[in-house]
Amino acid sequence: MSSGDLATPFRQRAGGAMQDAFLQEALTIATTKFIGLRREAFAGFPEGEALRDQARAIKEATLQQLDRHLETLIANVERLGGRVHYAATPAEARAIIVDLARASGARMAVKSKSMATEEIHLNEALEAAGITPVETDLGEYIIQLAHERPSHIIAPAIHKTKGQVAELFTRELKRPAEPDPEALTRIARAELREKFLQADIGITGANFAVADTGTIVLVTNEGNGRMVTSLPRVHVAVMGVEKVVPSMSDLMVFLAILAKSATGQKLSVYTSLVQGPRRGGELEGPEEFHLVLLDGGRIAQIDGPLREALSCLRCGACLNVCPVYRQIGGHAYGYTYPGPIGILLTAMMEGTEAVRDLAHASSLCGACAEACPVRIDIPRMLIELRREVDDRKIAPWPERVVFGLLARLLQRPRLYRLAARAGRLLQRPFVAGGRIRSVPLVFGEWTRTRDLPAVAARTFQERWAADPELRG
Amino acid sequence: MTGRRASLMVTCLGDLFFPHVGIAIVRVLRKLGVTVDVPADQTCCGLPLFNSGYHAEAAAVARRTAALFRDSEHVVVPSGSCAWMVKHEYPGLLAGAGLAREAEDLAARTHEFSQFLVRVLGVTEFSSTVPGRVTYHDSCHLLRGLHESESPRTLLGKLRGAELVPLGGADECCGFGGSFAVRLPEVSAQILAKKVANVEATGAACLVACDAGCLMQMGGGLTRRRSKVRAVHLAELLGAER
Numbered sequence: 001m002s003s004g005d006l007a008t009p010f011r012q013r014a015g016g017a018m019q020d021a022f023l024q025e026a027l028t029i030a031t032t033k034f035i036g037l038r039r040e041a042f043a044g045f046p047e048g049e050a051l052r053d054q055a056r057a058i059k060e061a062t063l064q065q066l067d068r069h070l071e072t073l074i075a076n077v078e079r080l081g082g083r084v085h086y087a088a089t090p091a092e093a094r095a096i097i098v099d100l101a102r103a104s105g106a107r108m109a110v111k112s113k114s115m116a117t118e119e120i121h122l123n124e125a126l127e128a129a130g131i132t133p134v135e136t137d138l139g140e141y142i143i144q145l146a147h148e149r150p151s152h153i154i155a156p157a158i159h160k161t162k163g164q165v166a167e168l169f170t171r172e173l174k175r176p177a178e179p180d181p182e183a184l185t186r187i188a189r190a191e192l193r194e195k196f197l198q199a200d201i202g203i204t205g206a207n208f209a210v211a212d213t214g215t216i217v218l219v220t221n222e223g224n225g226r227m228v229t230s231l232p233r234v235h236v237a238v239m240g241v242e243k244v245v246p247s248m249s250d251l252m253v254f255l256a257i258l259a260k261s262a263t264g265q266k267l268s269v270y271t272s273l274v275q276g277p278r279r280g281g282e283l284e285g286p287e288e289f290h291l292v293l294l295d296g297g298r299i300a301q302i303d304g305p306l307r308e309a310l311s312c313l314r315c316g317a318c319l320n321v322c323p324v325y326r327q328i329g330g331h332a333y334g335y336t337y338p339g340p341i342g343i344l345l346t347a348m349m350e351g352t353e354a355v356r357d358l359a360h361a362s363s364l365c366g367a368c369a370e371a372c373p374v375r376i377d378i379p380r381m382l383i384e385l386r387r388e389v390d391d392r393k394i395a396p397w398p399e400r401v402v403f404g405l406l407a408r409l410l411q412r413p414r415l416y417r418l419a420a421r422a423g424r425l426l427q428r429p430f431v432a433g434g435r436i437r438s439v440p441l442v443f444g445e446w447t448r449t450r451d452l453p454a455v456a457a458r459t460f461q462e463r464w465a466a467d468p469e470l471r472g
Numbered sequence: 473m474t475g476r477r478a479s480l481m482v483t484c485l486g487d488l489f490f491p492h493v494g495i496a497i498v499r500v501l502r503k504l505g506v507t508v509d510v511p512a513d514q515t516c517c518g519l520p521l522f523n524s525g526y527h528a529e530a531a532a533v534a535r536r537t538a539a540l541f542r543d544s545e546h547v548v549v550p551s552g553s554c555a556w557m558v559k560h561e562y563p564g565l566l567a568g569a570g571l572a573r574e575a576e577d578l579a580a581r582t583h584e585f586s587q588f589l590v591r592v593l594g595v596t597e598f599s600s601t602v603p604g605r606v607t608y609h610d611s612c613h614l615l616r617g618l619h620e621s622e623s624p625r626t627l628l629g630k631l632r633g634a635e636l637v638p639l640g641g642a643d644e645c646c647g648f649g650g651s652f653a654v655r656l657p658e659v660s661a662q663i664l665a666k667k668v669a670n671v672e673a674t675g676a677a678c679l680v681a682c683d684a685g686c687l688m689q690m691g692g693g694l695t696r697r698r699s700k701v702r703a704v705h706l707a708e709l710l711g712a713e714r
Contacts, residue, residue: 323645360655365644366612383525385525406520406529413514435695449657449693449696452688453489460482461514463491464510470495
């Protein structure tokens with residue numbers, strides 16, 4: 001997302017997204033489908049609830065000894081012949097990967113879908129270094145052709161209709177394409193096959209890394225992950241440090257719930273377990289394997305207010321059920337990670353100032369927390385972020401004045417009663433039939449689209465005080 | 473049943489905008505033999521301050537509200553969100569003032585209206601007559617905060633003359649969200665428009681909810697569209713005796 005977009009206030013970005021008829025159509029179809037699939041997947045899986053608790057417990061226990069698990073992981077990756085790099089910041093991660101690509105003389109890099117590489121803006125860095133990045137996940141391929149960023153954690157092109165994709169392919173690939181998903185996939189596959197064979201380096205993320213065995217785990221549906229990790233001479237995997245899990249048996253707990261939460265599948269089509277570079281006697285696999293461990297604001301949150309968000313599996317379930325995401329899509333949020341969890345991750349990575357307005361992009365309905373496979377209490381942390389915004393006085397001053405007044409009013413019943421009487425007086429010119437259809441100031445934000453009930457002729461407490469019959 | 477005492481926490485929205493809901497609750501409870509009182513000088517539970525992050529201020533409001541209900545046998549609340557605030561957030565908010573135990577005690581005595589009827593009093597049948605179709609919207613805090621979806625439906629399902637029809641997306645937010653509704657009014661309104669379309673598709677005459685915030689939002693959306701569907705609180709139907 002360009003900085004120009006972030007210069008537009010969030011409310012306008014959201015408003016723009018709601019004017020986009022294609023986006024609205026695509027979002028409604030896709031999120032409704034995901035919600036139904038997830039619901040069905042768990043309905044037929046009675047042990048799911050206990051596994052969700054278990055998964056969360058594993059994440060919590062792992063975070064408590066993250067150093068130890070990372071050391072084990074590093075030792076095992078190195079034992080298998082891989083190399084491990086540590087990046088404190090996105091800039092360090094970019095530099096490490098660009099250096100690795102240069103050292104291998106790479107001119108083209110094939111990538112499988114990875115939010116970590118989006119987070120560090122890797123593609124721009126590769127292009128600047130004269131290396132062509134090629135996204136091989138279909139959704140990522142589409143948005144790369146369109147020069148866009150992902151708008152959903154697992155479905156990067158969720159904002160596009162099939163008609164828009166057909167137009168894009170026709171224009172960018174110079175071949176006529178019909179708005180038929182199968183035909184479009186065939187075109188992308190033919191284009192990509194060549195790239196897999198030409199690329200010198202393959203770059204992936206990692207859904208998990210198993211400390212005990214030094215295994216990198218990729219959960220994909222298209223098989224491109226296997227190609228990226230096995231065909232090029234060099235494989236680089238980038239992952240946030242929190243993705244480590246202690247053992248294979250822990251991994252199984254996550255695999256049992258991840259795809260169900262994400263796409264409603266029992267398992268994804270491919271679960272690729274990658275262990276280091278090709279060893280003597282093996283027929284395929286890269287000559288070099290590198291693992292880049294990214295901090296990027298995560299480690300500070302192990303003891304921070306956003307700790308829970310470090311358990312996130314990046315399944316996207318909270319986006320699909322979020323009433324706000326379902327109206328505005330991912331791009332309006334303005335950062336790499338959209339949706340409810342994205343607000344928390346943005347705060348983690350960019351600081352609290354970045355989410356001053358985004359922290360309020362939630363009705364706190366709780367659907368996200370309910371859908372989250374590891375039960376992250378997202379609404380609670382959004383409230384905590386709002387509190388931090390208020391405490392640090394970075395909330396807009398008119399808001400601070402209004403809430404300051406409200407707080408005083410609610411502590412003084414006499415003032416509260418006076419306000420009720422004042423409201424009754426002031427609303428008079430605007431009331432018709434007990435309702436207010438239009439009114440100035442902040443309430444106008446309400447009445448533009450909804451009627452506002454009028455302050456009652458007598459409040460309940462006024463009636464209770466005046467009416468002995470009511471008091472019984 | 474007789475001998476029970478309950479205090480009504482009328483809530484700010486209930487007091488200012490929906491006094492008839494409070495009145496209906498008083499009449500319904502009294503008819504069941506419950507002695508109802510209304511502690512004076514009520515303002516608000518503090519949820520609007522809490523949700524916007526003004527926690528010190530919310531704690532001050534919580535402290536005075538909790539004090540008003542110190543001696544209540546039961547506290548009955550017309551809105552799931554306010555009940556949730558008292559039950560789930562007061563203990564943490566008041567711990568700083570050394571009042572955690574008192575707050576826990578109040579939390580245990582506080583009940584959302586439909587839960588009080590069904591789960592505390594054990595009453596599910598009312599003699600009121602409500603002709604026509606009714607449908608029910610799950611308020612977020614009542615559904616996901618207090619894990620209640622059954623009690624209001626049980627009560628509605630047994631009303632004489634009423635046909636309870638399911639609402640598509642009943643568990644989806646109506647777009648109210650307190651200050652959210654005016655901070656992001658366009659988003660809030662679009663969420664509401666989808667809710668209203670689902671409501672109208674049921675063919676119901678009444679849309680029932682157990683939260684003043686949702687009723688303000690959905691009622692405002694329905695009357696703006698000049699819809700024939702009326703948004704009402706559960707208590708209004710239970711007390712509708714002719």
